Amino acid sequence: MTTKNVSVNTANLSTKQLMNEKKSAASIKNVFEKMVPAVLFLFAAVSVLTTIAILYTLITEAIHFFQRVSFTEFFTSTNLKPLSQNPSFGLLPLLSGTLLSTIIAMVVAGPIGLMAAIYLSEYASDRVRKLLKPMLELLAGIPTIVYGFFAFTFVTPLLRSIWPEIELTNILSPGLVMGIMIIPMVASLSEDAMNSVPNTMREGAYGLGATKLETAIKVVIPAAISGIVASFVLAISRAIGETMIVTIASGSTKNFSFDVTESMQTMTAYIVEVSSGDAAAGTTVYYSIYAVALTLFTMTFLMNLLAKKIARRFREEY
Amino acid sequence: MAVQTQLYAVPAIEKKESKNKNEVEKESIFETKSLNLWYGETQALKNIDLKIPEKSITAIIGPSGCGKSTFIKTLNRMVELIPSVQTKGDIHYKGSNILSKDYSAEALRTDVGMVFQKPNPFPKSIYDNVAYGPRIHGIKKKSILDDIVEKSLKDAFIWDEVKDRLKENAFGLSGGQQQRLCIARCLAIEPEVILMDEPTSALDPISTTKVEELIQSLKKQYSIVIVTHNMQQAARISDQTAFFLNGEVVEFGKTDELFTEPKDSRTMDYINGRFG
Ligand SMILES: Nc1ncnc2c1ncn2[C@@H]1O[C@H](COP(=O)(O)OP(=O)(O)OP(=O)(O)O)[C@@H](O)[C@H]1O
Numbered sequence: 001m002t003t004k005n006v007s008v009n010t011a012n013l014s015t016k017q018l019m020n021e022k023k024s025a026a027s028i029k030n031v032f033e034k035m036v037p038a039v040l041f042l043f044a045a046v047s048v049l050t051t052i053a054i055l056y057t058l059i060t061e062a063i064h065f066f067q068r069v070s071f072t073e074f075f076t077s078t079n080l081k082p083l084s085q086n087p088s089f090g091l092l093p094l095l096s097g098t099l100l101s102t103i104i105a106m107v108v109a110g111p112i113g114l115m116a117a118i119y120l121s122e123y124a125s126d127r128v129r130k131l132l133k134p135m136l137e138l139l140a141g142i143p144t145i146v147y148g149f150f151a152f153t154f155v156t157p158l159l160r161s162i163w164p165e166i167e168l169t170n171i172l173s174p175g176l177v178m179g180i181m182i183i184p185m186v187a188s189l190s191e192d193a194m195n196s197v198p199n200t201m202r203e204g205a206y207g208l209g210a211t212k213l214e215t216a217i218k219v220v221i222p223a224a225i226s227g228i229v230a231s232f233v234l235a236i237s238r239a240i241g242e243t244m245i246v247t248i249a250s251g252s253t254k255n256f257s258f259d260v261t262e263s264m265q266t267m268t269a270y271i272v273e274v275s276s277g278d279a280a281a282g283t284t285v286y287y288s289i290y291a292v293a294l295t296l297f298t299m300t301f302l303m304n305l306l307a308k309k310i311a312r313r314f315r316e317e318y
Numbered sequence: 319m320a321v322q323t324q325l326y327a328v329p330a331i332e333k334k335e336s337k338n339k340n341e342v343e344k345e346s347i348f349e350t351k352s353l354n355l356w357y358g359e360t361q362a363l364k365n366i367d368l369k370i371p372e373k374s375i376t377a378i379i380g381p382s383g384c385g386k387s388t389f390i391k392t393l394n395r396m397v398e399l400i401p402s403v404q405t406k407g408d409i410h411y412k413g414s415n416i417l418s419k420d421y422s423a424e425a426l427r428t429d430v431g432m433v434f435q436k437p438n439p440f441p442k443s444i445y446d447n448v449a450y451g452p453r454i455h456g457i458k459k460k461s462i463l464d465d466i467v468e469k470s471l472k473d474a475f476i477w478d479e480v481k482d483r484l485k486e487n488a489f490g491l492s493g494g495q496q497q498r499l500c501i502a503r504c505l506a507i508e509p510e511v512i513l514m515d516e517p518t519s520a521l522d523p524i525s526t527t528k529v530e531e532l533i534q535s536l537k538k539q540y541s542i543v544i545v546t547h548n549m550q551q552a553a554r555i556s557d558q559t560a561f562f563l564n565g566e567v568v569e570f571g572k573t574d575e576l577f578t579e580p581k582d583s584r585t586m587d588y589i590n591g592r593f594g
């Protein structure tokens with residue numbers, strides 16, 4: 001016993017000695033260690049500061065706009081004629097374009113994404129899931145300009161061959177394509193939510209004679225509902241902010257309408273049009289893009305906040 | 319090597335020590351014949367031949383990993399949910415082989431309910447938990463559901479504790495209450511058999527006593543198969559006991575006989591706590 005202890009002690013001592021020798025070399029490392037939190041904080045601060053800076057710019061420039069155009073006109077007028085002799089700056093035409101394209105996209109992405117999620121989480125074997133999920137997520141990696149051209153050169157002609165009244169640029173086609181684009185987002189996030197429903201809950205339902213579908217619809221989806229809703233909200237905010245597809249495929253008609261066959265401009269596409277045109281700095285047109293951008297920012301910000309809130313409730317559930 | 323399994327019927331005829339002389343021999347509700355089961359390559363059940371009598375409590379005991387859970391999960395075909403599982407042999411339930419392809423698993427599980435080791439209520443209200451089974455089987459009428467919920471909760475000895483909070487989430491109940499709620503949920507579809515996999519192992523002693531009393535009150539109407547690690551529990555509540563070891567049934571007989579004079583030395587060792 002005693003011999004054993006001694007041998008352990010000597011071993012410890014020698015380790016200690018070795019460590020002490022290294023200590024001097026480590027002093028530089030120590031200084032570095034102390035700097036790490038500060039450096040990391042700087043990196044974290046960069047992104048926060050950027051956001052603040054963007055918001056600051058948006059607000060100060062938007063203030064210029066609202067000094068010239070009244071709040072009421074901006075939020076209630078259905079006329080948007082920024083370059084006319086007698087210009088008017090109503091947001092509603094852009095809002096109708098954004099809302100319509102978002103609704104169309106969600107009508108596509110909601111059900112398809114949810115069904116894909118049900119399939120992946122409840123029906124697919126492990127092998128199929130491991131194969132399909134990355135493929136689905138590949139859809140999300142395609143650049144939006146590609147989707148834009150897909151909408152303009154493929155989907156629109158296809159729609160026109162079935163439904164000739166559709167205009168060459170219209171809101172339906174980019175809406176549909178946007179829907180396809182956000183399917184993976186809905187499917188993948190909803191699948192995560194459904195996957196985190198404990199298996200014991202499914203067993204409880206199967207044990208009562210429920211079929212797979214009954215279990216999925218009446219137990220798994222309700223249990224995962226907050227995660228699913230959060231995925232929808234995130235998808236909506238993605239659709240609201242989507243720019244390229246609508247810029248290419250829905251034209252630039254500032255049209256307050258809910259007719260999906262017509263050309264319509266969205267808020268994002270308006271910003272692209274004005275900022276790529278030659279609106280001189282300081283003009284009302286120039287400032288109007290900041291007002292639109294601020295509205296857009298507020299909308300997506302609220303959406304993301306909502307998604308976070310819902311997702312938090314979901315985590316607390318079990 | 320063939321396993322000698324003591325069928326319930328055989329020793330029961332020899333020994334005439336039943337408390338009630340008029341007790342008729344009970345029909346068996348389940349009868350397994352050369353039941354074998356594999357998880358992939360590993361065999362978890364080996365040649366199980368058991369006759370489980372109806373309207374009584376059958377306990378399954380044995381050391382960890384001997385196949386108790388696997389066995390009761392074959393009785394309602396829950397094992398099928400694990401993709402690697404393969405079964406061979408027959409399980410007769412009321413005369414038909416439930417392992418045959420055209421026997422509907424859903425119909426079987428409607429008849430053979432299950433209570434799990436960990437209480438697993440749905441994240442719904444107490445009322446909706448109990449009404450879930452009747453609802454998926456097509457009962458929609460509120461008044462009928464109300465009656466079913468009340469009766470099931472009463473039968474599960476939990477009505478008085480929850481009658482004023484039926485609309486509250488079931489997760490707000492204590493573990494013992496949740497388990498009795500799960501039993502109520504199971505009773506709501508009026509099964510013939512209730513399978514229970516260590517239903518009290520997650521509960522405190524007082525809740526355990528309540529659930530044990532409940533189980534005993536249920537055997538008048540239901541056939542109950544219960545897996546337990548607790549030998550006192552098996553001795554207290556069951557009518558017959560099967561001792562499993564390494565996927566085989568070592569001994570099966572009346573509980574009082576199996577615990578007082580086991581026929582197999584391995585059973586003796588196990589109940590005396592020498593292994594497992
Ligand atoms: N899903 C599975 N996949 C592979 N092997 C499994 C699976 N479930 C159980 N087994 C194996 O089958 C054997 C029996 O397991 P089972 O769960 O039936 O034991 P048990 O008697 O219920 O044990 P315990 O008392 O610990 O619950 C064990 O060897 C186990 O490792």
Ligand SMILES: [Mg+2]
Nearest residue numbers: 386387388515
């Ligand atoms: Mg077990």
